[in-house]
Amino acid sequence: MEGHIAARAPGPLPRVGDDPAAHFRERALALASTVDEVGSLEYVPRAVSAYLNRHSLPLAAVCWPQFAALDWNAHGVRSEARAATATDLVGITGAFCAIAETGTLVLVSGPRTPATVSLLPETHIAVVHVSRIVRNMEAAWALLRTEHSGGCPRAVTLVSGPSRTADVEQTVTLGAHGPYRVHIILIWRA
């Protein structure tokens, strides 16, 4: 038993093409996320502001602290770094990593990565660095073990598109209890 756990042998893996970022993008779009790309972190506020304007959404957001220092004012966006509350309409998070095979964001909870920001607002914007796109879940777990050596973070959440339900007459409806929209901004350069 202990031996099997220690070995952590992966099972048979489906093929993911040569370009994980392209695969990720394709899968994410298939699951009704939207994807944008920017050259580097400093362009994120502009991309966010354009996205919010395009969807006639309020230019006010709650975000993870790692984005607090960006120049939001220059693009007319009011952003506050904290956990989300019931009234927040837009939440901006990063991601621990992203999984190409399924177009999935991996979020881990922590003092600087509150879980509510990707959950309570109707719009979830996730900023992901392209270098953090891994092929499959197994690769995400490997990364998790190296970077969180103290054990699994309290909440590891895989997000694959906006929340949905098909409970009534098998009709898929986007926006159940979680966000109605998931917008992913990929960053190409460090």
Add this chain to the structure above:
Amino acid sequence: MLVTSSRFKERAREKLADPNLQHALRKLQGNFVRGRAERIRELDNFEDIRAAAAAIRDRALADLDLYLERFEREATARGTVVHWAETRDEVSRIVCDIARAHNVRKAVKSKSMVSEECALNEALAAAGIEAIETDLGEYILQLAHEPPSHIVAPVVHKSRDEVSDLFEQKHRRPRKSGIAELCREAREVLRPHFLTADMGISGANFIVAETGSTLIVTNEGNGRMATTLPRVHVAITGIEKVVPTLEDVATLLRLLPRSATGQSITNYVSITTGVKGREDLDGPEHFHVILVDAGRTRLLGSGMQEMLRCIRCGACMNHCPVYQSVGGHAYGWVYPGPMGSVLTPVYAGLENALDLPHASTLCNQCGVVCPVKIPLPDLMRKLREEQFARRLRPWRERLALAAWRYAAERPALYALLERVGVRFLARLGGKKRRIRRLPFGAGWTAGRDLPAPQGATFKELYWRRR
């Protein structure tokens, strides 16, 4: 939940005559069956993954005690309190005790089939705790006071109009008719409950021995709410749900959503480990996991052990011609379809579910689609044998089988009876060679004709043509 499986035949007759249900079931069949086929084609190594998944479940079951102990050790180290419940009543008692200890008034529930087994909502109500189902389907059922009819799509039997009527009456808001508006209304009604509940109750699709985590898959996000917002989180799950490592989880997750709803992955996979850290801004302060036996250990080492591999995807019922005709309520307990025809007799007593192992044509569609390769028809056959051995079958059937056995053990007599029988049936069939009404088998011919044999046995034809 009360077991009413003994009324299978009567219920099945009602359900066959219900046009709305028949319409809903046809739609379910189309969506889920087609969706699964498409998503499985996207994997070039599906059968390898399926074999690996069955092996993962078998490995866990072979050393169940060791893996559960490891889970308990890891979970406890992270501040989770692990409880062991031997019976269904014990589950309700433990949840009520936890609720009392933490002064809980209101609990939000994410879907848990084990809690349905235990009739937990009734127990909570009796203890003065308001429990609110938050999965849209389960919420609708709670308002309508009905049991689920499918393990993945619990309200498949209800039409949009019925939901509109129900919401109008219970929410006292203007009637909505569009599905999107109905979903929004449910979201608006339930959101305040998430924000004010003291306790979140969830099931677990898997528990991970390596990390002491529980894992749930959801699409709506209610599972995330219930495990993030309230200050107490209670996860209730069967002991068989343990898997060794996160790698094993990855393999199983390639099959579960595909087999269940035809999704390559569910919207959310929530893996929760331990309690809120000192500097965390959100998360529950208390986390309890209840590991439920309720009949499961009885299956270990028995001829039915393979059933414990089940990951509750529902593919077996989606593909079952009997489920497709009668729906889930006819089965009379928490689990319908082929998996229910095995689980209900073994968990709730064979004598309480006599018809269920027979509610199958043994066509093996279920066995073919089951992602963890459970030989469901074999298990149903075993239950039929057990019924016979325990003299639970009607005397007429026993007599007929005894007569058949008498003849089968005497080849000359058997051949003679065959010759007579074949000629008799051929006469009965007349020119059209269809038997309209079979003596001693009127029930069988009530809905269809029996093609008549042509008048000679196989052996006769064989000798003639040699």
